[in-house]
Amino acid sequence: MARIELTGIQKRWGNVWGVRDVNIDIADQELIVFLGPSGCGKTTTMRMIAGLEDPTEGQVIMDGEVMNDIDARDRDVAMVFQGYALYPNMTIYENIRFPLRMRSVPRSEQDRLVREAADMVELGDLLDRKPSALSGGQRQRAALARAIVRQPQMFLMDEPLSNLDAKLRQAMRVQIKHLQRQLKITTVYVTHDQIEAMTLADRIVIMEGGLIQQIGTPDQIYSDPANTFVAGFIGAPPMNLIEGQVKDNRFQSAGVTLPDLPISWDGPVTLGVRPEDCRVAADGGHLIGQVYGVEPTGDMTYLTLKAGDRLIEVKADRDYRSDLDVTCHVTFDPQRLYFFDPKTGQRIR
Amino acid sequence: MASQRRKRGQNRVVRYLILGSWALFCLVPVIWFLSIGLRPRTEIITPQPIYVPTLSLDAWNMIWSDWPMGSYLRNSVLAIVGSVAIDLVLAIPAAYSLSRYTYRGREDIGFYILSTRMMAPAIVAIPIFFLFRNMGLLDTIWALMLIYAAINLSVVTWIIRSYMMDIPQELEDAARTDGASDLRILWEIIIPAVLPGIITAAVIAMIFAINEFLFTLLIASTKNAYTMSVALANFTGGSDGVIYNAIALVAFLAFVPIFVVVVAIQKHLSRGLTMGAVKG
CATH class of the missing domain: 2.40.50.140 (Nucleic acid-binding proteins)
Structure with missing residues (x-):
């Protein structure tokens, strides 16, 4: 259960603006996609939700509780990264178990949870391998398993499919959407790929220049664009x-x-x-x-x-x-x- | 086709010839040392070169019976291992901080650390001598450990830092959201990932330490703290004159263990040495 509110979020490094003014209310169990070109502030916004970045102004509120001063490791969010970020010195099994170990889940539970998560992403046979022995798609599934294993309050996915080839990307997209519906966990998904955004999202947040251009369902964004940026960004070929x-x-x-x-x-x-x-x-x-x-x-x-x-x-x-x-x-x-x-x-x- | 293949064959021969000569050139001192070390003393100081040596273990027997070679060896090993351990304990957190955290003056601090390598050691020799004398550490292995560690700390820090800078930020972010503390991240994620760099840095520190002469000579005055490198100097004086074969043999013995280690890890070593250069 997690509802996230971002109110008046700004991020500035000296004179450089990352995020200018972001206000979003993310409903429980919603899959919301931040969409925009690189440098639009979408990843920075996500990192502020994760606690990896502190907002210069504004509040991150999770289920009514202000999270600004709470450390990333205590926020109970799980993140999936573009580069998979698997721990190279550990086997897949150890990778998936890592968050459980960090949260002192009882040992007897750990094994069961790891195997359940691995089965969910069909990695059961590869648990003894090191990440370097896996293909890109398998690595991304391992990263997903590591995220779902502890049933977090929230998933944050930062361009998780960008490193995969087109065919695999489509298959993984369906799998991610399926898992999210099955687990009913609030998810923020960052991408620059409008097809990914359209197919996955309950709602899309289009960002550009650190500002939200439009928030809406994929249908609204497509058929009722608020400005030329949104109009030109959605659709292939674009408007x-x-x-x-x-x-x-x-x-x-x-x-x-x-x-x-x-x-x-x-x-x-x-x-x-x-x-x-x-x-x-x-x-x-x-x-x-x-x-x-x-x-x-x-x-x-x-x-x-x-x-x-x-x-x-x-x-x-x-x-x-x-x-x-x-x-x-x-x-x-x-x-x-x-x-x-x-x-x-x-x-x- | 055929002529091209012949040409490629010739190229290969030329390449091996050049590389072979270079290897031989580099190895000459080693071969020479070994050859001198295994000859009787009389044969070394003849005016005419003797190309086919008479094999003799004179020098070998002498260094073990007439000199406390065991103590020297022990002092060397303890001082070197101890100094490398001190270096790693200090350098790993320092390198982590320099590679990961942003704070005012970070680059400067990195440079200050490196700048300790830039002055001639002789400049600080006298102050160091008094420092250790006041601490009552003269002629002890502890002093050697400290001074070797101090000399190498900068290089060790920089090598490990350059490896750490290559670790993607994502890896740390992942560990942090997975619930790991800073120390956990360093211990379970970063250190295993930069292990090749740590080994490289340790070996380079060992090489510097085993060759260290000036400060050891200053600090050590008896077999309590004499190391192999200073022991060599003992063979040059006294009533026996210069004992060339013993010098050569000890030098060779000091060379072998490092040589073996370097061969074992040479892949990592070349990477460690060039990485700092490329990444700055």
């Missing part, structure tokens, strides 16, 4: 952001014309449209551009169009093929257009 002018309720930009806008605005604006909300049309359409690149992936085709000096991504049918420089017409789904103030980057609703 097209097209700068243009609005005049007489009509959006105009190189190659793009869009009448009957749902917003009342006048002047420069940024139009956001996702590649999956574009459709190749025979003629007419909202966008006219020249084919710049065609990338078939099997289940669909990525089509890149050039309009003016801007490249626009479109997801086309899987059989769509075209020569380069052919003129192409595209319509946008009018229900799924986003407008942003180019000055502030904030959404215009």
Whole structure:
């Protein structure tokens, strides 16, 4: 059982800001993902929850109790690291047992718990090995076992899958989500991979420049982005952001014309449209551009169009093929257009 | 193809030739010592070189019967082992602190420690002599242990520090969230991980200690504290003149144990010596 509140969290090293202002309320048993580019403050925030870093300002509150002055080793959180951080001189068995030993769990209990945890991540046969004799995926599972063995208040996972190859990453992702649901332990998961965030999270916290840009469920983040940063960060390929002018309720930009806008605005604006909300049309359409690149992936085709000096991504049918420089017409789904103030980057609703 | 293969073969021959000559060049003193040490005294001081020596254990018998070689050997071993133990006890926590904690003046302290190696030992010889005399430690193994430990502490600290800096921070963070205290982390995680570095540092300290002459000569005045290196000096004077074969033999005997240890750990040793250089 653990509910975590971060209130007014700041972290500064001299003049360097790590985290500027973070307020989050993490519910019990929630899997929350901190998502953002490197240097956005997500790992620093997590380390402050773990107690490995002290906040310059603000409070870390766990189940109503202020944790700021409580040492990392007394916080009862378990952490999983990008580099696995297995103790190289110990066997896998000893690695998994280490937190139990540090917490003076009775010896008879230790063995049972270690074997249970190892079985949960299917490592039962490898307990006698040293970490160096394991593959990357096995090491990460061992690190997971070490985290779950003592049933902590909270899991903190710092890019745990970044060192694995794509196929393994997907398998491990499912396993992590499954374990978290099974164990019902509040989890904070840090990643820069938006697919990981979308697939794992109950809620996503998008960070940039030490500030939270948006907090919401994956659906909210995807379909209702608060600003251009969130819009551009989520989705693969990301949302097209097209700068243009609005005049007489009509959006105009190189190659793009869009009448009957749902917003009342006048002047420069940024139009956001996702590649999956574009459709190749025979003629007419909202966008006219020249084919710049065609990338078939099997289940669909990525089509890149050039309009003016801007490249626009479109997801086309899987059989769509075209020569380069052919003129192409595209319509946008009018229900799924986003407008942003180019000055502030904030959404215009 | 064939010519290329021949060329590669030739390259290899040349390479072995060069490396072989260099090895021989380095080994000449050792071979020479052994050859002198195992000859009768008369054969050494002939004006014409004798290439095929007469094997003789004269020197061997002499150093054991006429000299308290056992005491010298014991003094050397105790002083060296003791000094290395003192070094490790002091250097491991110091290196850990220098590599892990951030505090004002950390880099400076690291440099101060190293700077103790930068002055000529002769400068402090007289003060050290009076210091030990006032402490009543002259002519004791304890004094040797302390002075060897002092001489080597900086190098030992720096080698271990450079190894510790290579340990990922994650490992310590993991141990801390797993519930380990600082001392536990040092003892159960850090020390096992830098064991090669600790061994390297210990061996290097041993080499310096076994070769130490100036301070030993100053402190030791009887067989209570004479070590192998100072004992060598005893063979150069007195009514017997310079006893070359005994000098050579003792020097060789002092060389062998270190040589064996270095060969055994040479992989770690080269890493330990270059790491500090690269990482600074």
